[in-house]
Amino acid sequence: MNLSELHSDKQPSVLITGGAGFIGSHLAPAFLKIGFKVRILDNLSTGTLENLPVHPDLSFTNCSILDENALKSLAGFDLVVHLASVVGMKLAKQNPVLTYQTAVKGTNNILKYTGNTPIVLCSSSSVYGLSDTGIKMREDAAITDGNLLDYDGGTLGYACGKRHMEQLGIAAAAAGRKVLIVRPFNVIGLRQVGTYGMVVPAFIQAAMADIPLRIFGDGNQTRCFSDVNTFVQSLIRLLSIDLAWQPGSNIVNLGSDQTVSINALANKIIRAIGSASAIEHVPFKSIFPGQVDVQNRLPDTSYSKSLLGDISWPNIDDVINTFLDIRSISNG
Secondary structure, three states: OOOHHHOOOOOOOEEEOOOOOOHHHHHHHHHHHHEEEEEEEEEEOOOOOHHHOOOEEEEEEEEEOOOOOOOOOOOOOOEEOOOOOOHHHHHHHHOOOOOOHHHHHHHHHHHHOOOOOOOOEEOOHHOOOOOOOOEEEEEOOOOOOHHHHHHOOOOOOHHHHHHHHHHHHHHHHOOOOEEEEEEOOEOOOOOOOOOOOHHHHHHHHHHHHOOOOOEOOOOOOEEEEHHHHHHHHHHHHHOOOOHHHHHOOOEEEEOOOOEHHHHHHHHHHHHHHHHOOOEEEEEEEOOOOOOOOEEEEEEEOOHHHHHHHOOOOOOOOHHHHHHHHHHHHHHO
């Protein structure tokens, strides 16, 4: 699908669900920049209108993807990017039923009411479940419902919902619709908040207040953190690659493969800020009873590299400094 050739006789249009959230607030301006008309659909449960630019080609509708009556006028777009989701481990744990319904029923609604429009489904690295071996996770890795249910703590929740969302997309692709499924790995950047369990903004907020940085578990668990601007630009490039839309080839890991332990992350943030904060380790199960933390989550990025070439993901230190530079400007 060549973005530049979409309905060359008129301005192309994109619907972004969850577009007032963190990733959507970066994706919308990127589409505006390349000439798209952008419509945002969001219930503002975790997003905010302050995240969005004021632009004549951007419109906003406040509604839930679970509200079928509100979704019946969504045909006619050239592209759909489906980001809407319950976000953050804390919120997902507090509301497992809503989390699962949003992922599955919500996605089914979006697929139903957007006709045969090409659609990007934003999944999650959580679909790899309790992958604790340190092995790089490939898109074709075996995924079982039992593993995902264990990850979710025995109740259908975030990981199960994202995987079952993927299966809806796979079925739609088999029926002839263009579907691209992206599995992000810990996307971070400006406008992300720590309220719902996002570790980097939570650590930065604590360090700036000189209060302890709380780590769940021993802190030796490793993650890969991916800059949101690089993620957005890579996603937009991916849209024009035909292979990425083909059934059987349409699931793509998208993110950095640079690992950092949570202990190291906390120390980097404390040093960058010059904070007097201490580090406080809290038993994981005291915060997330019934769940087990993933010790290592590392993407195999060979497929995305075969499609896009090497992607220059900023390292974690540079992304932390971006957070701090903007805060110093806004507080200056």
